[in-house]
Amino acid sequence: MGRSTGVTTHDVPAIGRDPDAFEAFYREHLPWVRRFVARRVEDPHTAADLTADIFLAVIDGASTYDAQVGSTAPWLAGIARNVVADHVRRRVRESRANGRLSGRALLDEQSAERIADRIDGERAARELYRALDGLPDNQRAVVELVAVDGLGLAEAAQALGITAGNARVRYHRARARLQDVLPSPFEVIA
Amino acid sequence: MTTQTPIPEELDAFESRLLAELRREVAAAAAAEAAPAPVRTRRRALALAAGVAAAAVVGVVLVPGLGSTPAYSVQEGNAGEVVVEVNRPEDAAGLERALEEHGIAADVTYLPALRTCAPGRFDEVDREVGLSLAIGEDLVRVTLPPGAVREGETFVMALSVVPFTDEQIAEVSEREGQRVLDGASSSVSAEVASGPVGPCEAVPAR
Numbered sequence: 001m002g003r004s005t006g007v008t009t010h011d012v013p014a015i016g017r018d019p020d021a022f023e024a025f026y027r028e029h030l031p032w033v034r035r036f037v038a039r040r041v042e043d044p045h046t047a048a049d050l051t052a053d054i055f056l057a058v059i060d061g062a063s064t065y066d067a068q069v070g071s072t073a074p075w076l077a078g079i080a081r082n083v084v085a086d087h088v089r090r091r092v093r094e095s096r097a098n099g100r101l102s103g104r105a106l107l108d109e110q111s112a113e114r115i116a117d118r119i120d121g122e123r124a125a126r127e128l129y130r131a132l133d134g135l136p137d138n139q140r141a142v143v144e145l146v147a148v149d150g151l152g153l154a155e156a157a158q159a160l161g162i163t164a165g166n167a168r169v170r171y172h173r174a175r176a177r178l179q180d181v182l183p184s185p186f187e188v189i190a
Numbered sequence: 191m192t193t194q195t196p197i198p199e200e201l202d203a204f205e206s207r208l209l210a211e212l213r214r215e216v217a218a219a220a221a222a223e224a225a226p227a228p229v230r231t232r233r234r235a236l237a238l239a240a241g242v243a244a245a246a247v248v249g250v251v252l253v254p255g256l257g258s259t260p261a262y263s264v265q266e267g268n269a270g271e272v273v274v275e276v277n278r279p280e281d282a283a284g285l286e287r288a289l290e291e292h293g294i295a296a297d298v299t300y301l302p303a304l305r306t307c308a309p310g311r312f313d314e315v316d317r318e319v320g321l322s323l324a325i326g327e328d329l330v331r332v333t334l335p336p337g338a339v340r341e342g343e344t345f346v347m348a349l350s351v352v353p354f355t356d357e358q359i360a361e362v363s364e365r366e367g368q369r370v371l372d373g374a375s376s377s378v379s380a381e382v383a384s385g386p387v388g389p390c391e392a393v394p395a396r
Contacts, residue, residue, distance in 0.1 A: 017220035019213040026209055030201070048204060055212050059219060101211050103204075106322045106333075111204030 016062030044115040052103030078159035270336035301350035307390035312383035
């Protein structure tokens with residue numbers, strides 16, 4: 001993951017009402033979502049649920065997308081993080097309670113194995129993700145997107161709707177607690 | 191977020207099915223926007239969805255339909271998949287005919303109050319069919335991938351719905367943090383039979 005957001009700019013509001021626009025977005029961002037989820041959960045069924053939930057949230061959020069906010073990638077990152085954080089808070093059963101469509105119900109054995117392989121490959125990132133458990137929520141959100149998902153600080157700030165300066169402060173504070181596991185801010189800002 | 195040029199990747203079976211479902215969500219959202227539906231203050235909530243590809247027993251909060259939705263629909267998707275939606279357990283024969291029009295022999299049974307058909311009425315095909323079952327806000331949806339039901343085979347679906355007790359309604363209300371007026375638990379099974387399908391002898395579900 002680099003720092004650039006050089007991906008296609010989508011007409012985001014169209015994603016929520018035009019199936020073809022949605023499909024283009026889905027195909028482009030699915031690889032990123034696969035990794036995002038694999039860095040956070042260990043169970044392929046949960047991963048399938050979260051993948052479905054993230055894209056459902058994209059559909060729901062598309063109509064209120066504000067183009068002023070910036071490019072679509074941080075926007076997606078912000079949505080994905082909320083979905084997973086929400087899942088962690090409410091646990092599987094509660095989260096399923098609101099599900100319009102169940103990701104795991106669409107899963108077959110082969111696809112589940114592919115997800116399991118992907119989860120295996122992200123073990124290191126997942127350990128880091130777990131190491132962030134002790135951080136206050138607002139620091140954690142920044143650190144997660146930066147250290148786990150490789151967003152730049154500015155992108156993470158965009159994703160979370162805060163200023164870049166604010167994101168930098170939070171990252172520094174988090175690093176004061178978790179020096180051993182977090183990359184230096186210089187690597188992050190570079 | 192990535193400096194690599196995105197390489198169009200093959201979707202696996204799960205990702206293709208998910209895409210098909212999500213496209214339907216988008217189409218439904220667009221339709222709802224274009225023609226505002228009658229005010230729906232009674233939100234339909236899903237109580238529990240434990241789904242597996244072939245068969246599942248689930249509990250769903252179902253608020254009785256407003257009468258404007260058809261009892262069922264059968265649609266063919268872009269990838270040749272056939273999507274069956276059941277909004278209300280009515281007119282099983284009509285649903286069978288609708289499936290027949292898509293070249294799918296079907297045996298649909300709606301059973302009363304959480305009953306199921308006694309096992310042994312047919313032999314299941316000996317392969318991974320890839321049926322998927324989803325419980326939405328107001329319907330049961332089964333997706334049959336292309337070629338799921340071959341010549342001489344039969345798609346077998348059984349559905350039974352039982353209204354929630356007052357305690358169950360109270361429990362869901364509390365958990366969802368909103369008023370739930372009505373609800374039901376459903377038991378759904380969807381399978382493909384390799385040969386003839388015998389009559390359904392209703393027995394208590396699980």
